[in-house]
Amino acid sequence: MAPDIRLLILPLPDFALLPFGAFLDKLRFSADDEDYSRQRYCSWTLGGLTGEPVVSSSGAVVQVAAITDSLALEGFDYLVLFGSRNAQATAGLAPRYKSLLKRAARAGVKLVGVDNAVFLLAACGLLEAHRVVVHWRHETEFRALFPHLQVLREQLYCIDGARITCAGGTAAIDLAVALLSEACGRARALKGLADMLVDETRDSRHALRSLEAGAGQGRQVQRALALMRHQMGARLSIERLAAELGISRRQLDRQFQASHGMSAKAWWLEMRLQQARWRLCNSSHGLAQIAEEVGLGDASYLGRRVRQRFGCTAQALRKAAHCGVPNNAVQ
Known part of the structure; x- marks a missing residue:
């Protein structure tokens, strides 16, 4: 049985561990009927430009598979990027990642930028004519670098056609639920929230009380x-x-x-x-x-x-x- 949704996940150097772990664990809970972590209903591959482990901003290390030119990107529905806390450094990765991201876009893969990965997508010219969500702390910086792009204020995420952006943090859970709902149905998308000690999923326009x-x-x-x-x-x-x-x-x-x-x-x-x-x-x-x-x-x-x-x-x-x-x- 082919999975309903297939994701290629790329943690960028110095990536934030919270949204990465939250997103991946939500996929894991929805991927199986029980809690065996089998990739039945959704599947994912952790990738990188090389096979070298990727170090997060907290020092935790994630092993990834090298994405080679022979990899059939058409086999994925989404390519999900997780950015670092340094927006400028993430944008500076554009020369290294541009070829891969444009190849994925040509293959019809939807591009997802979580946290400051949105800076990389913008620097590669892949957010033109799309609405964008940025973490509130980096919104001013993003507007200064990319004044022609439309930034949505204080949203958790935005699904705008083949381009998806997310502010990061625990909003990655809400984004995962939204993507899974479309591919697997609402019931499967919500599976495991109680295990994650999450009361309910939030709408993309949810206003944070902490702000x-x-x-x-x-x-x-x-x-x-x-x-x-x-x-x-x-x-x-x-x-x-x-x-x-x-x-x-x-x-x-x-x-x-x-x-x-x-x-x-x-x-x-x-x-x-x-x-x-x-x-x-x-x-x-x-x-x-x-x-x-x-x-x-x-x-x-x-x-x-x-x-x-x-x-x-x-x-x-x-x-x-x-x-x-x-x-x-x-x-």
């Missing part, structure tokens, strides 16, 4: 925080942001003082500086590019703000991260 402002904060503050995340790189004034919420700046500041102990402008600056610190520690982008991405003027201004907030230079922050110093050790 909300919190139970003690008003709806206007929640909406303001969402706008701040989405408009991080824009030169949007607090007055304009308040106007989009239908309130005055004074009202917005009062709500932020009540919930955060500071003005909306001060909170937005803190949000931008924290994002800039993350970029410094997890990318090789220059200070000027990071300043543009987070809406903090030029390199000189960002450098001054970083020094004021964290008590050291941007170079020192980056060096500390590369030397393995915990991020919270530099405040």
Whole structure:
């Protein structure tokens, strides 16, 4: 009996283990009638450009099979890529992976980018005219690199024809359920969720409560925080942001003082500086590019703000991260 769905799974160097393991285990539960891990109803192959083991960002190692030119890609329904936390490094893999990905697309295989693998698909020119979902932490960076692509805000995943993108994390479970539902039916797709201690699958447009402002904060503050995340790189004034919420700046500041102990402008600056610190520690982008991405003027201004907030230079922050110093050790 041929499986209902066949997947070629490629963990990229330094891939995140959580979405990879979550996605693969969901396939395993749905693949068999019992819990024997037999690939009956769905099958998968773990592949790589070479047969060398692939190391995850947590240090766990996965053995993969080498994908050779003789591999019949037509035998797969999906090619699923799992990206690393370093979006720029993942995009930089394009020269190595472009030939394989384009060959798969020509063979009618649907391409799936999980986590920052979406940067690789975009860098290979394989997301043109498609809607894209990106992890919220990397949305500003993605928009800066690929401004012509349509990014869907705060979605878990998007199935857009032959191109599928997923924000990563546990959203990989929800994406797996969606793909399995189409191929194997809803009942088989949901099999094993209880074993995974998952209550229910989530819709692609599910709003994460963890991204909300919190139970003690008003709806206007929640909406303001969402706008701040989405408009991080824009030169949007607090007055304009308040106007989009239908309130005055004074009202917005009062709500932020009540919930955060500071003005909306001060909170937005803190949000931008924290994002800039993350970029410094997890990318090789220059200070000027990071300043543009987070809406903090030029390199000189960002450098001054970083020094004021964290008590050291941007170079020192980056060096500390590369030397393995915990991020919270530099405040």
